[in-house]
Amino acid sequence: MGDLKLFRVTDGVAMEVPGASLAVERQVQSLIERNMEAMLGIRFLASEYETGPRHRGRIDSLGLDENGSPVIVEYKRRRDANVISQVFSYLSWLDDHRHEFTMLVQARLGSDAAASIEWGDPRLVCIAGDYTWHDEQAVGSMGRRIDLVRYRDFGDGLLTLELVASAPAPPSAVRRRATDRRARGAAASVASSQGVREVLEHLPDSLRDLYEELHSRLIAPGDVESVFKQHYIAYRRMVNIACVHFQPAGHTIVVYLKVDPSKVELRESFTRDVRDKGHWGTGDLEVRIKSRADLERAEKLIRLAYDAG
Structure with a gap:
């Protein structure tokens, strides 16, 4: 998960295309929401979703991933923004409003998708132009599924989404042996x-x-x-x-x-x-x-x- 480089090759000569690690602006959020399934494997549900007076927030994007897990997507607009703590606060809203989320899934994706929601495995996805070293180190100790995704704009209609850090998977049962x-x-x-x-x-x-x-x-x-x-x-x-x-x-x-x-x-x-x-x-x-x-x-x-x- 190192630095991503893009090259344009002309007559056998490679020239690096400079990429900008910019703050994620509203139009980038809209682009990702319109193409969320293709870009992230997440079916889009809602944008700027109000969490109500108790939780006092607005979730940037809500979705359901290809495995049926609820997904909270937040876009980090400043390098120093504490977006990771913010998305964790939204998990309590998700726990308290399962019926509301289910109704949203049913309205957008149908009853089959609503019936197959995997409540035990919600995901948090952060998208930013860049992350601090502390952001990347913190992910592994959170105990929840969280992905840090870096956005880079190379111009000429070229952009990348790079997974730079991800919470570890749940402990594998691969090596467990039955005694019976x-x-x-x-x-x-x-x-x-x-x-x-x-x-x-x-x-x-x-x-x-x-x-x-x-x-x-x-x-x-x-x-x-x-x-x-x-x-x-x-x-x-x-x-x-x-x-x-x-x-x-x-x-x-x-x-x-x-x-x-x-x-x-x-x-x-x-x-x-x-x-x-x-x-x-x-x-x-x-x-x-x-x-x-x-x-x-x-x-x-x-x-x-x-x-x-």
Whole structure:
């Protein structure tokens, strides 16, 4: 998560395009809100949302991310602004006004989205032209999901959003081992409605080992975090790059990747275009992993998803 540089290459000669780390102005907020799903993987709900007399605030942007988590977005307009403390104060409003938020989601996105809100995992996103060293260091000790995103304007219609710091994912259950071998042997009967954590806990050893290796490859770049949802595990940078779902009865790990299926060669029983098919999580390319050989074949596709995220 270092300094981002942009170059224009002409006849083999690279010239750096200077970028301005400017204060986020109102028109930038409006641009991001109009394109929030494409830029941040967040479905926009409301702008300048009043929190009422008790909380005495106005939330810059409200949204719902691709995993169903409520999102509070704040734009830091001055380098010395204490926006991180401000967004934390808005969490208490969210806790007190779940019904109001649900009604907002239902009005903007429909009843299905409202019914699938993940209340246990709200996100805080701060967008700024720059951050202090103290801002970046503070994120890891907050104990909540918070992303610091840097905005830079390169002119000529070019702008970047760079994830410069992110709170760590919840403690992973990857290495937890079940002590009840009989329960583990009954993995085929475990329903996904019991939650992905419980499914993971009761996987057969061979499938769990395969998942641990997949997990290591998904987080290998260093800036990818895993987020446990009810029915799948999301791997995300600023947006999801992969969603992992288990099918113990078929001894299969199903991975949905942020990859355009039309850009890769599809292989029967291994990869599938799911753009028009419902599935858990996000991602247009389905990859079915049953063996280490499948995992090796998936390596290139995982890199493509990372580049797209």
